Amino acid sequence: MTALLTAGLSLKPEYYEAALASTAAGSWFEVHPENYMVAGGPRLGWLEAIRSRHAISMHGVALSLAADAAPDAAHLNRLAELARRIEPALISEHLAWSTWRDAYHPDLLPFPRTTAALARIADNVSRTQDVLQRRIAVENPSHYLALDGHEWTEIDFLKELTLRTGCGLLLDVNNVYVSACNRDFPAEDYIDAFPGDPVMEIHLAGHAPDPNLGERLLIDSHDAPVATEVWALYERVIRRIGARPTLIERDDNLPAFSVLDAERARAADILRDPLAAAA
Amino acid sequence: MNPLETRIPAPGALAEFQTGFSRALFDDEAPKNADIGALKAQPAFAVYRNTVIKACIDALQANYPAVSRLVGDEWFRAAAAVYVREHKPQQPMLLQYGTGFADFLTGFGPAAELPYLPGVARLDRYWTEAHVSADQQPLDRAAVADLAAGNFFRVWLRPHAAARWTWFDDAPVYAIWSRNRSDTPIDGEIDWHGEGALLSRPRDVVQWIELDRAGCAFLDACAAGATLAGAAKAALESDANADLAGLMSTLLDAGAFARMSPDDRNHKEKSS
Numbered sequence: 001m002t003a004l005l006t007a008g009l010s011l012k013p014e015y016y017e018a019a020l021a022s023t024a025a026g027s028w029f030e031v032h033p034e035n036y037m038v039a040g041g042p043r044l045g046w047l048e049a050i051r052s053r054h055a056i057s058m059h060g061v062a063l064s065l066a067a068d069a070a071p072d073a074a075h076l077n078r079l080a081e082l083a084r085r086i087e088p089a090l091i092s093e094h095l096a097w098s099t100w101r102d103a104y105h106p107d108l109l110p111f112p113r114t115t116a117a118l119a120r121i122a123d124n125v126s127r128t129q130d131v132l133q134r135r136i137a138v139e140n141p142s143h144y145l146a147l148d149g150h151e152w153t154e155i156d157f158l159k160e161l162t163l164r165t166g167c168g169l170l171l172d173v174n175n176v177y178v179s180a181c182n183r184d185f186p187a188e189d190y191i192d193a194f195p196g197d198p199v200m201e202i203h204l205a206g207h208a209p210d211p212n213l214g215e216r217l218l219i220d221s222h223d224a225p226v227a228t229e230v231w232a233l234y235e236r237v238i239r240r241i242g243a244r245p246t247l248i249e250r251d252d253n254l255p256a257f258s259v260l261d262a263e264r265a266r267a268a269d270i271l272r273d274p275l276a277a278a279a
Numbered sequence: 280m281n282p283l284e285t286r287i288p289a290p291g292a293l294a295e296f297q298t299g300f301s302r303a304l305f306d307d308e309a310p311k312n313a314d315i316g317a318l319k320a321q322p323a324f325a326v327y328r329n330t331v332i333k334a335c336i337d338a339l340q341a342n343y344p345a346v347s348r349l350v351g352d353e354w355f356r357a358a359a360a361v362y363v364r365e366h367k368p369q370q371p372m373l374l375q376y377g378t379g380f381a382d383f384l385t386g387f388g389p390a391a392e393l394p395y396l397p398g399v400a401r402l403d404r405y406w407t408e409a410h411v412s413a414d415q416q417p418l419d420r421a422a423v424a425d426l427a428a429g430n431f432f433r434v435w436l437r438p439h440a441a442a443r444w445t446w447f448d449d450a451p452v453y454a455i456w457s458r459n460r461s462d463t464p465i466d467g468e469i470d471w472h473g474e475g476a477l478l479s480r481p482r483d484v485v486q487w488i489e490l491d492r493a494g495c496a497f498l499d500a501c502a503a504g505a506t507l508a509g510a511a512k513a514a515l516e517s518d519a520n521a522d523l524a525g526l527m528s529t530l531l532d533a534g535a536f537a538r539m540s541p542d543d544r545n546h547k548e549k550s551s
Contacts, residue, residue, distance in 0.1 A: 034371045039440075040414035042483040062371030068293035075371065100297045104368040105304055106334035107327055109297075117293050144323035148314065149292075182323065213322055 005055055005089060005245035007267035009260050016046045018257035028055035028089060030247050034062050037078045047086060057090040058083060064099035065124045066111045072099060076131050083132055090201055092137040092170045108141050112149030113157045122164040137200040139170035142220035143179040155193045168200035173234050178207050178218045191233050196241030204234055204267060205249040223252035226263055235270055243271040304331050305367060335363040338373035343380060343403045345459040346396060358387060398452035402476055405443035409480045412441040417481035417534035432508035436501050439537040441480035446495040448473045453489045481534025488533055493521035498535060
């Protein structure tokens with residue numbers, strides 16, 4: 001099924017009717033599974049209705065794979081239960097942590113990429129894949145802080161994670177751009193070094209300057225159109241690794257569905273013919 | 280023994296980092312750990328802190344829209360910020376965040392002048408519970424009408440999974456809540472008396488009606504497992520003038536029940 005997916009869109013309640021009516025070839029929709037972990041009601045009803053016409057991707061934000069603890073068993077079971085119900089084409093999570101000692105922090109938090117952390121995260125990814133009975137994709141996060149104690153580059157860390165667990169990767173091109181600006185490295189180098197084979201999905205999103213620090217600190221805000229520089233990085237990676245399911249990710253400041261659908265169509269054009277798009 | 284258990288590294292530096300980072304996100308005082316202190320001193324640390332706190336406050340505001348509308352955006356977000364510090368989310372489904380918000384408002388000094396506010400919060404919470412509850416077919420009016428006369432008072436009407444009701448002695452909380460639950464303009468005086476509410480979701484959409492004291496007592500009895508006879512008695516003890524036929528009709532229309540047991544019609548079908 002994954003091979004048939006082209007470009008897709010974040011699914012928000014505001015878009016349920018438009019998503020249900022969408023007929024774009026290869027289009028798909030991505031949800032945060034945490035918003036659908038309910039016993040019943042109209043949310044699940046909408047998701048099942050849209051699932052009956054389109055492929056769905058479940059993009060989790062709460063497994064906390066980079067916490068120094070196994071994923072919460074109850075949460076993992078809820079995820080597995082939703083996956084059985086929705087039969088998503090893709091399931092993804094983040095190289096980050098959010099739950100720690102019974103507190104959930106609604107963000108994707110950083111950690112020092114040590115060998116010990118790698119062992120823990122590899123175990124957490126394996127455990128998740130064992131319960132879900134499928135391969136998941138792990139996403140590169142956005143970086144803001146200067147963090148000491150890294151023993152691995154992010155690229156090598158992700159490569160090793162795929163080797164140890166067989167997991168795939170989700171390349172978020174906007175996160176690369178934001179991190180490159182904030183931590184002062186060339187985004188092109190990161191994009192060119194990113195392992196291509198394990199990439200199961202790509203994310204494109206908008207960002208915003210920090211309200212206090214301005215352009216010196218970019219925030220991965222998902223509240224704006226995809227930036228020109230991010231489109232260029234996207235075309236660059238697609239030319240190198242070939243077409244992959246690509247999401248236009250939007251969580252805030254939601255425009256009309258047609259506005260997002262135009263961005264989705266642009267990504268689909270690039271997937272269809274990356275060389276023409278570059279010309 | 281689960282083979283996975285042997286592969287897990289013991290908690291160490293990463294655990295220590297996460298404990299310090301988590302505290303630095305929610306607490307104001309300077310971190311004890313020097314490395315975490317240095318991280319918190321970076322302007323970029325505020326991105327995480329702001330994102331975490333804002334997401335919690337946004338979730339609370341989304342889950343308590345009538346409270347927010349009553350007190351205004353600024354007051355709500357200031358109160359929510361206090362709540363967030365005292366009650367971090369314990370699970371990631373933020374639709375369920377703030378289960379203790381009504382109780383918090385009861386003890387929250389600045390809310391003392393609005394004694395009905397915790398009740399309004401309780402009804403906002405009931406709306407969420409009704410919205411996400413398990414799907415159930417509401418009990419059909421005909422099923423009750425078909426009951427053989429001899430069985431009528433022996434059946435137990437089981438409340439629908441989505442049904443939530445409560446009685447407020449001191450204030451017209453239902454009127455205040457229902458007028459503030461939507462964006463429609465509010466006009467007209469509110470008659471000041473005790474009031475109850477019933478929220479239900481017989482199908483997709485959460486519905487609500489005012490429910491009198493006898494109605495609340497009736498549903499309380501049903502929820503506790505009383506037969507129809509017991510529930511009727513409870514309603515009449517609450518209000519000797521209660522109109523039981525009218526009440527049954529109102530509750531069935533609202534989709535307050537899911538099943539009755541024993542199901543008189545099933546018995547008939549099985550025996551035929």
